[in-house]
Amino acid sequence: MSIKEAETERTTGATKYVGRAVDRLDGPAKTTGQARFAAEHPYPDLAYAALVHANIARGRITAIDTAAARAVQGVIEVLTHENAPAMNPAPKVSLLDISSVVSSTSVNYLATDEVHWNGQPVAVVVAETLEAARYAASLVAPVYRESPAAVDFAAEVHNAVPEKGNLILPGRADKGDAAAALAAAPFVVDLEFATPQHTHNAIEPHATTAVWEGDRLTLHEGTQNIPWLRKHLAQRFGVPEDAIRVLSPFVGGGFGGKGRPWAGTLLAVLAARATGRPVRLALTREGVYHTVGGRTASTQRVALGADAQGRLTALIHTSVSRTARVGGMPEQITEVSRHLYAAPNIHLRQNVVQLDLLSNTFMRAPGESIGNFALESAVDELAWELGMDPIELRMVNEPERGPVGGQRFAHRMLREAYALGAERFGWRERDPRPGAMRDGRWLVGMGVATAHHSSMRMPATVTVRLDADGMVVVRCGLHEMGMGAATAQAQIAADEMGVPLESVRVEYGDSDLPPSAGAIGSVQTASVATGVLAACAKLRKSVLTLARRTPGSPLKGRKLEEVEARDGGLYYRGGGQTYTEILAAAGRGHVEAKSKETMPGFLARTVRDHRRWVKAATGAQFCEVRVDPDTGEVRVSRWLGVFDVGTVINARTAASQLRGGIVMGIGMALSEQTLIDHRTGRIMNPSLAEYHVPVHADIPRIDVHYLNEPDPTMPLGLLGIGEIGITGAAAAVANAVRHATGKRVLDLPITLDKLR
Template identity: 75%
Template sequence: MTTITRAEPVTRTPYVGRAVDRIDGTAKATGQARFAAEHHYPGLAHAALVHSTVARGRITAIDASAARAVPGVIEVLTHENAPAMKPLGKGGPIDLSAMASGTNVDYLATDEVHWNGQPVAVVVAETPETARYAAGLVKVTYQELPSVVDFAAELPNAVPLKNSMIMEHNAEKGDAESALAAAPVSVDLTFTTPPLNHNAIEPHATTAVWDGDKLTVHEPSQCIAFLRKHLAKRFGVPEPDIRVLSPYVGGGFGGKGSVWPGTLLAVLAARATGRPVRLVLTREGVYRTVGGRTPSTQRVALGADEQGRLTALIHTSVARTSRIGGAPEPITSASRHLYAAPNILLRESGITLDLLSPTFMRAPGEAIGTFALESAVDELAWKLGMDPIELRLANLPERDPVGGQQLTRRTLRQAYTKGAELFGWRRRDPRAGAMRDGRLLVGMGVATAYHPAMILPASVTVRLHADGTVVVRCGMQEMGMGAATAQAQIAADELGVPLESVRVEYGDSDLPDGPMAGGSVQTASVAAGVIAACAKVKKEVLALARRVPGSPLRGHRLDDLHARDGGLHHAGGGQTYADILTAAGRDHVEAAIKSGMLGFVLRTLRDRRRYVKAATAVHFCEVRVDPDTMEVRVARWLSVFDAGRIVNAKTAASQMRGGVVMGIGLALSEQTLVDPRNGRIVNPSLSEYHVPVHADIPRIEVHDVGVPDPTMPLGVVGIGEVGITGVAAAVANAVRHATGKRVGDLPITLDKLL
């Protein structure tokens, strides 16, 4: 049996753990930061897309004459005249560049239409206004073909999904259905969640520039390395001849983790016209050409004895994919790990529709899966007449309930205890509808949050200069979460130098390949490389010191030394890096760490057999409900997180709050409406797709009981996505307490409570 040696209590280091301002904050606040659509080139042209209006069919004619006649129009590209891109081919666990594609469609290389909104033409003009106007003049005639676009109608045709090396969709332990039938107390509930779309503050935008056969692309990307590999394949250009620049990303949340048609068509238009081309999607264009979250239907059934001990846990789900790509979400993921039950059944099924591929959206699977699971646990508490916190605490597992792996940390009990005290849970009247604030109904709800932790390959170089400055280089992405700041803090501590002496270079494919900013993996993944590279730098510095006559470091091993005060020190003395490098006649030392995909896959498979590691949290929500209109307002929020070691307390708290805000949107307002007749999104704008605004969100109080994970670099497990998980359930459980009504269909709108 493998055991984990628990980390000793962490001594507060100079920078890791502090609340540090973002190093790019000034540039963003003063407008110096330039995003993808703010880079200007001589002769820059602008592109706009023409979208299909049918879900499936063939183009029988395109009349672009009126568009071409508009003054300032440079070109109209269609399947009749566009240069062909190379077929993508298949990806795999070692080469994920093909899997990074949003769809498998060869845009403008076929007369086939695969979804309502597919780009069928690109207009290039001297100004963006001209391009968009002319795009509206392109007339397309279609031969419509039968399509399947209604998720609810297709539920009977759902197909069971199979487990893969990358994703586990099914698990079975014992006989859960029989145990459910025999349980003294049980609940058996159905939940639905709607499709959702991305609404990052920066819409997708591409500026593409060809210089002969060399390509430069400015793109807000969550995975620069995969994007470059993808472009190299599609345009037949060697990777070194492509440069992707993405120093600033105005929000991603998964929507910028794949390659969508706007990016490829901007590059194609630039090659076809010989001009630099910029393509900025309208908000509607994002809905039409960038995937979102799958809808789902879920069943959660729980059986328990009279004391609340679970005897059966069943969680099944149906999600959708597309004929042109996309992967189903791991909706039952949290149910695999959160609660001890002797009998567990997890099953995931899929439906294939003629719609744009679904894609990653903050905590894919876990966000909507925890809504169903944690709502069902709450309903079981009602049926038992038991406090919902006590029910959860009575069923916390000692080991992974399905696989038996060791849990790297078990802190949910502390989180519930701390959160209940801070939130004032004892003041909660357990009766439904019994609490009032004047005429308003008051409800309190609680739910558990869960998101798995892992790392991806990350290549890093660290250069230490003789003047004591440090440069960290990694092609990672900064989406506003303070990624570069965190790595500067880590490097400063590892080398014992002031934070202001560390510069982090990122957002450029010419840098060593970084991991994608997704799955809450980037901080830990890059930290592993930074720590390893800093160790190599210190080792080389010590080797130089040993050759310097009179150095106080001669005769010492690296393990005896501490990096502090700009050098290496031991109990009897030390020497600065500047003195060592100057004496050795060196202006710098540099170390590189190169991490490959094969090693990552093998390490992941090994770790999966040994451990279950995750970020967790407990959300406490208080709502006010108008008894006449049934309007729901979130009045108070408190969350207690365990996200391992926190690198930057300020940016971490911001990430946690951001996840909660997005979860409140999931719970109360967000939904994409798809016309079941033709697959067209009917609310593709922020005027009709309702995200939370300032007035919808109370002060969000966040706390941390984080324990460093001994199996992760620096003990970090990631915080980007755990914050949204469990949020919708906490809101639904508070509404249940206030009104006595269980709403299992998101979002929780007035009509479902009246």
Template identity: 60%
Template sequence: MSSPESPDGPVAAGSTAVAAVPAEAAGPAAVGRAVDRVDAPVKVTGQARYAAEFPYVGQAYAAFTYATVTRGRITAIDTAATSALPGVVAVITHLDAPRMKPSPKPNPLRSMESMATATSVDYLNTSEVHWNGQPVAVVVAEDVETARHGAESVSVTYEVLPHSVDFAAEEHNAVPQKSSIIQHASGSKGDADAALADAPVSVDLRFTTPRHHHNALEPHATTAVWDGDRLTVHDGTQNIHWLRSQLATKFDVPLGDVRVVSPFVGGGFGGKSMVWPGTILTVLAARVTGRPVRAALTREGVYRSVGGRQPSVQRVAIGAERDGGMTALIHTSTAPMGKVGGMPEQITTVARHMYGAGNIRHQQRTLGLDTHSTTNMRAPGESIGSYAMEAAVDELAYALRMDPVELRLRNEPSRNPIDGKPFAHRQLRECFVNGSSLFGWSARSFEPRSVREGRSLIGWGTAAAYHPAWQLPANVTVRLDAAGQALVRCAFHEMGMGTATAQGQIAADALGVPFDAVTVEYGDSELPTGPGAGGSAQTASVASSLLEACEKLKKSIGTPREGESYAQLLARTGRDHAEAAVGSETRVGKTVGQVKFTAKYLKDQRRWMKAACGAHFCEVRVDADTGEARVTRWVAVFDVGRVINAKTAASQLRGGVVMGIGQALTEQTLLDPRTGRIMNPSLSEYHVPVHADVPRIDVSWLDDPDPTMPLGLLGIGEVGITGVAGAIANALHHATGRRLYDLPLTLEKLL
């Protein structure tokens, strides 16, 4: 096997991320402090290696040819010109690609790893094309430029087959979505339709949201190396274990012979949680050529071959008494899915939890289109569902001539509205009260278009934030030596959110050692199996197992004397170290772990409603002549349970708001309804927020622990985006008097 190169010579194959805590962070009570990220020095100095930065001796480079038809069959493929290019090592097509096993069908009850299957397509093992952008050839060359030029020179002839990609034209073919163990696609309480018809005051609105793509700073990239039947893969993945399992299945090798190394991920937002064709075909190219192969997708390549968020049409209808008490709440959605795979978003589940209406009905409908897969995108479902819900609540407030905050507080439930389960933790009322004070909401005029400064129309808007809390299985080992140094090992992920820092803080307090005495190893499948970084679940999942491992460790050491530390007890009793583990890496152990996880998940689902929540307040200014809208002020208060690291928590919550600003004002993936081809596959045409678009964002939290969660913490990564688009839509209405129902809320719609 080739070994990676470094400026100083070969280094070990793959590098487990090791986060040693800086000395200045030492001190008592690490949890809750604003500690700098332990991986910051290697990132800002360029020492951190991402998936496309592991050089191997003899390394080649791969690029992909993407289909230019939506549905079809390849009738001819000419690679002669490509093969003749100097520097081309191999051209792989469906005519000569080795057979791979099909990816497993997603089934969370049978195998959580199956949820990483992005599509059902047998890449390069079929002549069929299922979406415009499907990879149909791989070119391997000695350098990146030759590989990309070669991929563009492959000539493909297709038999074009009928296809359907126009959501608006196909919407009427949608069917009710079935509920599953992980998603409530429908639900009801009472007779919401009758209550709506009888309500003295009501609104009945239609909203639409567009397609979206993630646009992480680091595009998808893979470096693959075979050593016989042993495989090492460097990949920017959000789920090391799922990727490892998928590759073992796909290439028919034992799980233990696959190593996935992912010490740093340059952003994911859900887009790197599944296994996309670029990763699979890079591994295939390495096997075919017998050389290490790297493929780094271009920005356009990400749009062509990686899934995103599909569009939606939503109806929100609310009936209320004249005092504002909601009597009916109806939330329905229709959203397409790629026919080749993906998961539907939980768009209408916000209706189950947000407002104490007497009668509730929600229902999701889906249909299949010949487009890319639907995949997770920050707060999947809740981010776009909360937009429609919060805008409709604002509309109802105007129909009632009631302050929007007062209306929300009037309908704040004491238990989960649809099924009466107790909330494990919910202080949304306190979030609105605190946020109103911090923002100065009491000074808000009620009438739309009533505040103006020069050419600027000024509006204030508010909305609620909500995201469920999750826990996933996590295996962890903890080691403490007689010198007082602690080592935590778990194959979790670092995407910039400060996971290693937070887990180091937790371990320091649990073991009674300074923060700078803790080292955390992560990002490598050779470590104990960690959870995926998704659903805002990683911190709580690892923390639960880490705390359990620390307790086991301390119990194995014994009871220290008064004033004695566990490390000192080790030294006094002549032991070098003690170690404890939670979870098992054996086949039987993993099966037992899956059973325990499922049982706990189902028990929690029956017993509690667990979620993070919050309140957004924003100011917008709209140019009365041009319609240009700017967000100029933001205040948000969250109930996210206990905060482990004040600095990284604030960063995560602000990041969610920034992504929500893009969702509200600029972001949309444009699909040609005739050809199914994405028309704006670049950051020059798909507009994400830049510094000039983002105001100062003041975030705070109540820091009150949830008693049902490890250390009382709830997820932070995704709740920040929920409600953001709704708050901006409401502020724009207050500024201009125009109510917009279709994202993004662009200037031509305001005019």
């Protein structure tokens, strides 16, 4: 179904709210400037903070001169390791406490003279104005004793060690004898790929406004995980969780970078406590590069063996990624190779090396996006070796069950996605010969790749209240990063309670509300929807019970399965009542229901489901490029994505999410890379002037379609759409470039010099 088709259904009234193209409920607030983000909340006596960053990769501070900074008019305090109040150390990451993964680093800021990466904050200046704080910060003069540092990923790959993995994200797999099968295969592709480090560039740089009142903290913060942030701050500052209120109603983009508290958050809270003033710390774009982690660099080997009919006999996928000595988590780079292709012999390994750099972190489809690039590029190259259509090759190797574990697919319609995509994209018009298609002087290429992102849920607590005026209020501390999260839950609640959408209000973005799952891993919509469905079911039952107790009610004696929620009330074939009538007759101002899933229950369900099912969103990415034969310039000229993402809740916001992921994938393919000075560990391009993300002129019209077939094992059949769009995108570009030029680019990004 396309966005246009969904619009048609909306105007003809052929659907309920779920599935329709509904405008974002927060749209008016954002477009009129009423929405306040973390750095926009006023407080009396508000002070401003700025960070001082280390300019060495590793060593110790032997002296730090703050006299010139303190002399600047308006400076309130300069905090260093010599005078800063102590924070408690970060908890170690443990699956026994899943919220511990929020720890971004083991470094206890301003509690040590040690420097662990170039850019680490070594001082905080607090002043009456932002300008004074930033100017004074430039005058702080640390003196260092440097130590040897490892900052060159390529040079340190040989020091990588096997990743241990865990029950949910295993780091290795073996099936059969892949090495022997590869050696015996009549057709072999064996390639080494490289992807660079990437940095987060959300439209809203990280910002914090921290206010202490005694031992109570109010925090305005753009975060993707309110409950975990709150728990982390309670641990670090030694106060009860209920003494902390985190307010995050609007987040200007996250993509994983706001899933953990970084230095800016912790040091803003520390500065506010030290000065007794409300403190705002808004990172500069360069400050984000210095203190907020991004995607790891990687090297990958993908080796494929096949027979003359294209059937895979061997699949080998190994990787090396990096963490920091002081934090970060390995990425599930080989995850896609567990699920995409039927092969009797599979060997998967993930290895990791520690460097003296800023901790890496989640970035849209962590692991899967870069692992997918390598795997799908190698499959495309195998198609060239075989002289076989790349779609046909994929379909020949489409598995019936999970290739590694043999689990059943909970839902998989990849064949249908490719069939629809090939028809709509005009794949049959592709000349299979490399460099054979032209548009004037431009070389034209067409490429495809499979998109894949695993799906899961996490615990979320939801309350739903029905007021006497018929208003339905959904309360959950979910996270709105621009993707329409609150709108989707309002649509679900409207359908479940049978009320108009305008009669639903969603309260979110506040730690005083019932805790949500984080907006990470494409889990939030399904997780919160589970709670909304359960709470609405309880609420309908409670309302019917009230009605049955009321003399003269037409619902008296009716069973729950005999009535339905519609037209603002409960009805059966012979009659019914509105909610307003039921509550008025019962003398009730409101009725409320709550749903909750515990963490032990979540872990047990997750392990059980992992053993039984393969749950994933999939899709087919179709890309057309034009390449200048003289300069090597690559232009993406057409794009079509067809996705199997289960049930789509909101046609408009779903299409936007899928397009956004594709745009990010095009940036990964053609321009994005964080450049590290291998002598100093310094990031050399810490701004949008030098780190190139796609702009409007780089992106063609992106056609998005989805099959809209529910997954029977997920709430409402939805799978999650936030990350699937980026997977397969970089490979589709690389495969189109291979078709246009005959050149296989193995290391991203695909720059001019690699095609000359």
